Amino acid sequence: xxxxxxxxxxxxxxxxxxxxxxxxxxxxxxxxxxxxxxxxxxxxxxxxxxxxxxxxxxxxxxxxxxxxxxxxxxxxxxxxxxxxxxxxxxxxxxxxxxxxxxxxxxxxxxxxxxxxxxxxxxxxxxxxxxxxxxxxxxxxxxxxxxxxxxxxxxxxxxxxxxxxxxxxxxxxxxxxxxxxxxxxxxxxxxxxxxxxxxxxxxxxxxxxxxxxxxxxxxxxxxxxxxxxxxxxxxxxxxxxxx
Amino acid sequence: xxxxxxxxxxxxxxxxxxxxxxxxxxxxxxxxxxxxxxxxxxxxxxxxxxxxxxxxxxxxxxxxxxxxxxxxxxxxxxxxxxxxxxxxxxxxxxxxxxxxxxxxxxxxxxxxxxxxxxxxxxxxxxxxxxxxxxxxxxxxxxxxxxxxxxxxxxxxxxxxxxxxxxxxxxxxxxxxxxxxxxxxxxxxxxxxxxxxxxxxxxxxxxxxxxxxxxxxxxxxxxxxxxxxxxxxxxxxxxxxxxxxxxxxxxxxxxxxxxxxxxxxxxxxxxxxxxxxxxxxxxxxxxxxxxxxxxxxxxxxxxxxxxxxxxxxxxxxxxxxxxxxxxxxxxxxxxxxxxxxxxxxxxxxxxxxxxxxxxxxxxxxxxxxxxxxxxxxxxxxxxxxxxxxxxxxxxxxxxxxxxxxxxxxxxxxxxxxxxxxxxxxxxxxxxxxxxxxxxxxxxxxxxxxxxxxxxxxxxxxxxxxxxxxxxxxxxxxxx
Ligand SMILES: Nc1ncnc2c1ncn2[C@@H]1O[C@H](COP(=O)(O)OP(=O)(O)OP(=O)(O)O)[C@@H](O)[C@H]1O
Ligand SMILES: [Mg+2]
Numbered sequence: 001x002x003x004x005x006x007x008x009x010x011x012x013x014x015x016x017x018x019x020x021x022x023x024x025x026x027x028x029x030x031x032x033x034x035x036x037x038x039x040x041x042x043x044x045x046x047x048x049x050x051x052x053x054x055x056x057x058x059x060x061x062x063x064x065x066x067x068x069x070x071x072x073x074x075x076x077x078x079x080x081x082x083x084x085x086x087x088x089x090x091x092x093x094x095x096x097x098x099x100x101x102x103x104x105x106x107x108x109x110x111x112x113x114x115x116x117x118x119x120x121x122x123x124x125x126x127x128x129x130x131x132x133x134x135x136x137x138x139x140x141x142x143x144x145x146x147x148x149x150x151x152x153x154x155x156x157x158x159x160x161x162x163x164x165x166x167x168x169x170x171x172x173x174x175x176x177x178x179x180x181x182x183x184x185x186x187x188x189x190x191x192x193x194x195x196x197x198x199x200x201x202x203x204x205x206x207x208x209x210x211x212x213x214x215x216x217x218x219x220x221x222x223x224x225x226x227x228x229x230x231x232x233x234x235x236x237x238x239x240x241x242x
Numbered sequence: 243x244x245x246x247x248x249x250x251x252x253x254x255x256x257x258x259x260x261x262x263x264x265x266x267x268x269x270x271x272x273x274x275x276x277x278x279x280x281x282x283x284x285x286x287x288x289x290x291x292x293x294x295x296x297x298x299x300x301x302x303x304x305x306x307x308x309x310x311x312x313x314x315x316x317x318x319x320x321x322x323x324x325x326x327x328x329x330x331x332x333x334x335x336x337x338x339x340x341x342x343x344x345x346x347x348x349x350x351x352x353x354x355x356x357x358x359x360x361x362x363x364x365x366x367x368x369x370x371x372x373x374x375x376x377x378x379x380x381x382x383x384x385x386x387x388x389x390x391x392x393x394x395x396x397x398x399x400x401x402x403x404x405x406x407x408x409x410x411x412x413x414x415x416x417x418x419x420x421x422x423x424x425x426x427x428x429x430x431x432x433x434x435x436x437x438x439x440x441x442x443x444x445x446x447x448x449x450x451x452x453x454x455x456x457x458x459x460x461x462x463x464x465x466x467x468x469x470x471x472x473x474x475x476x477x478x479x480x481x482x483x484x485x486x487x488x489x490x491x492x493x494x495x496x497x498x499x500x501x502x503x504x505x506x507x508x509x510x511x512x513x514x515x516x517x518x519x520x521x522x523x524x525x526x527x528x529x530x531x532x533x534x535x536x537x538x539x540x541x542x543x544x545x546x547x548x549x550x551x552x553x554x555x556x557x558x559x560x561x562x563x564x565x566x567x568x569x570x571x572x573x574x575x576x577x578x579x580x581x582x583x584x585x586x587x588x589x590x591x592x593x594x595x596x597x598x599x600x601x602x603x604x605x606x607x608x609x610x611x612x613x614x615x616x617x618x619x620x621x622x623x624x625x626x627x628x629x630x631x632x633x634x635x636x637x638x639x640x641x642x643x644x645x646x647x648x649x650x651x652x653x654x655x656x657x658x659x660x661x662x663x664x665x666x667x668x669x670x671x672x673x674x675x676x677x678x679x680x681x682x683x684x685x686x687x688x689x690x691x692x693x694x695x696x697x698x699x700x701x702x703x704x705x706x707x708x709x710x711x712x713x714x715x716x717x718x719x720x
Contacts, residue, residue: 057476083478095473097466099714108466111459112478159478 008071010035010163010194011056016065018048018055025051026062027218033163033196038189040197040205040226043215049198050092052215053165056196057089058082070162084112086162090169092198094152098141102132105140105151109158118158125154128184145172153184164188166197170204182208206230282453289539290446297438306434312546313441314503319526319542320448320535321495326524327532328461329488330468332388334520335379335395338402339372339493341515343500345412346371348510353420354413361426361440361501368501369494376493380486387471399520406512417511424505437506444502448495452535455491464488465533518693522549525700531713540711545696552692555613555685562680562695563616566673573706579666587673591623594674604628611635611686624674624681635686642683649679653698657705 011033018026025048033039043049054060056067058079067075067082074082088109097105106125110118126133129150135143140151149172156164169185170178178201186208189195199205206212206226214222214229222234296309318340325333346368350359359367383394406412424431424440431437455461463484467474475481504510522545530541551557567584574580598605608626610617632638637646652672659665684691703710 059472079475080478080480083476089476091473091476095470095476097469097473099469100462100465104462104466107459108462108474108477108479111463115459155477 008035009033009068010037010070011196012066012068013052013056014066014068016052016055016062016067018051018060018062020051020060025218026055029065029215029218029220031213031220031223033194035162036189036192036194037211038185038195038197038209040199040209040212041215042199042202042205042212046217047215048218049215050167051218053089053167053196053198056082056165057087083159087165088156088159088161088163089165090149090152090156090167092167092171094148096140096143096148096151096155099139101137102140102143102151103136105155106132106136106158109155110160113160121158121160125157128157128187129154146174146177149173149177149181153181157188161193163194163196166195168198168200170199170201178204203230286446286449286453289449289536290442293442293445297435303434306438308547308550310434310437310441310506311550312543313438313445314499314506315523315526315546316539316542317441317445317448317499317502318496318523319530319538320445320452321492321499322523322527323532323535323538324452324464324492324495325488326527327534327538328456328464328468329485331383331485331488332392333395333489333492334392335397335399335402336492336496337515337520337523338399339376339496340500340503340519341402341406341510341512342375343368343372343497344504344510344515345406345418345500346497347501347504348418348421351422351424351505352418353422354418358422358425360428361424361431361505365444365498365501368497372497372500373490373494375497376490377486379493380489383489384482384485399517403512403516406515412512415512417509417514419509421504421508421510423508424502431505437502441502441506444498448498449535449539456535460484460487522696525696528700528710529703531710533714534710534712537710537712548699549692549696552695553688555611555688557614558685558688558691559612559614559616559620559680565699566676569702570669570673573702574666574669583666583669583673586670587677588623590670590674591620591677594625595623598625608682610681612681617681617685620677620681624677626682630682631686635683637683645675646679646683649675 009032011031013029013031016026016029016031017024018029029048029052031039031041031052041049041052051060055062058067058074058077058081062075065075066073069082069085069087072085074085097108100108103122106122107118110121113121131147132150132154135147140148143151149169153166153169156166166185170181173181182204185195185197189208197205197209206229209226211224212222212226212229213220222229222232224232293313297306300306300309318337321339322333322336325331325336347364349355350357350364350367352358379395379398383391386394407415412418424437426440431440463474463479466477466479467481467484471481474484523542526541526545527538528541529545530537530539532538548561551561570583571577571580574583595606605625605627607628608630610621610626611631627641629638630642637643649672652675656665656668656672659668680691684694
């Protein structure tokens with residue numbers, strides 16, 4: 001807890017400027033996720049949402065600015081180091097290990113933890129996604145897109161992250177499963193995991209989030225309480241287009 | 243790790259409920275599932291039986307020597323499989339570790355070195371030393387992937403060979419020829435049988451270790467790394483450390499193979515560890531299916547045995563003709579079409595031969611180099627021009643060289659034909675041409691023909707089964 005009674009920020013981006021070659025993508029991005037908080041990151045296509053996550057993970061390095069994780073500046077640290085500090089990600093294109101089974105994919109999510117804990121985590125994941133239990137011996141690459149999304153989420157949860165990053169977890173899911181995936185997000189959130197969720201579906205994600213940020217061409221154009229953003233005119237104009 | 247969890251509500255959705263009904267109930271599906279349930283130890287025993295029977299079935303010392311070499315090859319293919327098959331690191335320096343193992347044995351057990359360590363000490367020591375060498379090679383290479391890694395490791399192999407050839411310490415190209423026999427706990431191994439069993443015990447040990455490693459967390463991480471390095475890193479896998487481990491582990495298996503090879507041969511030369519060997523071991527892995535222990539083993543046995551058989555004029559033709567017939571029957575579908583191709587080829591040959599006898603008798607006046615019964619049998623079928631080849635079996639004139647080129651060109655042309663019907667038809671003259679080239683030009687030159695045929699075999703296999711005999715097809719996530 002910091003002095004003002006707020007939970008301490010788990011993640012803080014300070015004045016981030018990220019480039020791809022000559023292209024200035026993220027421009028002065030400031031962003032915060034506090035412990036146990038569910039934050040959603042909204043924005044149209046190519047607004048820099050995935051780039052923000054990549055910057056947090058250290059897959060791309062910002063030219064200026066700092067990434068502070070759990071009170072420590074990790075801007076120059078390797079991806080592996082940051083992951084060890086309690087990050088996990090559900091990547092945009094899932095990136096499962098195709099020729100390996102669902103069970104193997106899940107177990108690999110918890111690579112660094114002692115095996116004894118594995119069973120408990122597996123059961124937790126199976127209870128969220130019963131289908132994965134049935135499919136545990138199937139090769140991940142042969143699953144349907146929606147099933148693969150479940151594996152990707154399950155695999156990230158296996159790491160028992162403090163902060164879970166999700167890039168469009170509902171992408172490619174049928175409407176029922178979209179709802180289900182938001183339920184899952186809420187469930188995980190209730191278990192105390194802080195989350196930064198990238199979503200296209202502003203209404204649904206804001207309805208479950210604590211706070212939100214809206215990116216537009218690499219700048220944070222709006223931020224605030226989710227409930228306030230939901231009714232914000234500018235958000236409707238800028239992002240929902242109506 | 244797959245026990246049923248007690249907590250979760252299993253089977254709550256539709257898919258789960260109907261999964262059992264959807265499962266195929268055919269005989270082959272059942273058989274496949276039954277085979278999956280055979281315990282791995284039983285599978286290993288099954289695989290080991292033919293190897294264990296071999297020394298009882300053959301008496302010929304030459305064949306025993308072939309058996310030992312084959313076991314060494316299997317060891318090499320299994321070791322290569324670690325870096326290449328499991329982790330996907332294209333390591334072209336691999337056979338240097340085999341050479342290093344062999345030369346290290348010479349360093350601790352030869353008259354030249356004036357030492358004779360017991361194998362029980364030498365082999366583990368060599369395994370560890372070569373593993374360290376593998377680790378060191380991995381250090382500068384671990385951040386490289388694909389082509390870059392291949393070039394750098396190839397450079398290291400070349401460096402190793404240059405050092406061997408130019409150093410007086412290793413006696414240069416003459417090699418070291420007074421290597422002492424392997425001694426295991428005081429007992430000297432002098433018979434070929436003894437070396438065969440030593441190699442087999444080493445092989446079984448290696449297979450068991452590899453199996454366990456593959457099942458372990460590390461083995462799984464290796465395979466994950468091959469699929470997607472970034473994802474593996476995001477899953478907290480120590481990517482660099484895993485790569486170094488793979489280098490070291492594979493290298494140490496090659497080192498052990500070298501430590502058995504050196505005393506079994508009694509002499510070692512730099513030329514035994516060159517690119518030809520590297521290509522051969524890669525071919526074994528590719529044929530069997532990279533990533534599969536069974537595949538590496540079977541691939542190594544097939545290629546080692548074929549290369550040996552092709553050397554022998556008694557067997558070579560049998561092997562080639564049987565292989566061609568089998569491959570045709572398997573590749574051409576439906577099967578009766580393959581049969582028709584064979585029949586048509588036979589008829590074409592008889593016709594051509596008959597015509598040549600009548601109008602151009604010089605085309606059938608040559609004699610074959612082959613000594614098998616089948617060579618005499620095809621004498622009345624294949625054109626055998628007089629003076630086509632020299633006494634040594636080299637092409638004698640322009641006609642012979644043109645025939646060779648024509649054959650290669652026609653094979654290439656065959657791959658360009660789109661229509662399956664016309665391709666089947668085109669098979670007939672190409673096959674006949676192949677037989678002419680084989681009988682006249684390849685058979686007398688087994689050293690060259692061996693590698694041409696190995697290449698042809700691999701190309702044919704890759705076209706129809708890119709993952710190799712026992713490899714799993716890649717599953718792409720789209
Ligand atoms: N490696 C790269 N090199 C060059 N430009 C890139 C690279 N990766 C992303 N970009 C560009 O950066 C911009 C932001 O991309 P980003 O992936 O962050 O968008 P996004 O907000 O995740 O969009 P979407 O919702 O479509 O996934 C895009 O214009 C994209 O073309
Ligand atoms: Mg994106």
